[in-house]
Amino acid sequence: MTDRADNPHDISAVKFDSNGLVPCIVQEWDTGEVLMLAYMNEESLHKTLETGFTWFYSRSRKELWNKGGTSGHLQKVRELRYDCDGDTLLAVVEQTGVACHTGDFTCFDNRWLSSPTGERPAFLARRER
Numbered sequence: 001m002t003d004r005a006d007n008p009h010d011i012s013a014v015k016f017d018s019n020g021l022v023p024c025i026v027q028e029w030d031t032g033e034v035l036m037l038a039y040m041n042e043e044s045l046h047k048t049l050e051t052g053f054t055w056f057y058s059r060s061r062k063e064l065w066n067k068g069g070t071s072g073h074l075q076k077v078r079e080l081r082y083d084c085d086g087d088t089l090l091a092v093v094e095q096t097g098v099a100c101h102t103g104d105f106t107c108f109d110n111r112w113l114s115s116p117t118g119e120r121p122a123f124l125a126r127r128e129r
Contacts, residue, residue, distance in 0.1 A: 009049045015086040016042065021057060024089040026067075026099065028106075029078045035099035036107040038067070040089060052077050054091055073097035 068074035
């Protein structure tokens with residue numbers, strides 16, 4: 001096991017795809033709600049680790065972007081993890097404002113394909129009151 005105290009920004013366990021990208025799931029730290037999915041390259045991952053705020057790589061614009069840098073809807077990183085294969089990241093964040101460009105709190109608001117039980121998760125029920 002790597003001693004992260006020696007190099008807390010060691011990203012050697014992260015496996016970038018053939019385009020130099022890795023998907024990053026973004027989750028609200030206090031509710032566990034999934035906010036969005038975006039992609040990071042090596043530079044945006046380093047900027048995220050260095051600044052404590054999320055930075056991503058825009059596949060359409062082919063440039064880095066700081067989430068909330070323009071809107072003020074910043075994502076302060078509480079934890080940044082990688083999965084068992086090293087090919088997906090999880091950013092646990094404190095979301096300021098909304099995460100989705102549509103104005104919804106998450107990119108997954110009101111977009112249901114199925115809910116076998118018909119029940120909504122407790123955090124959604126609380127937010128909808």
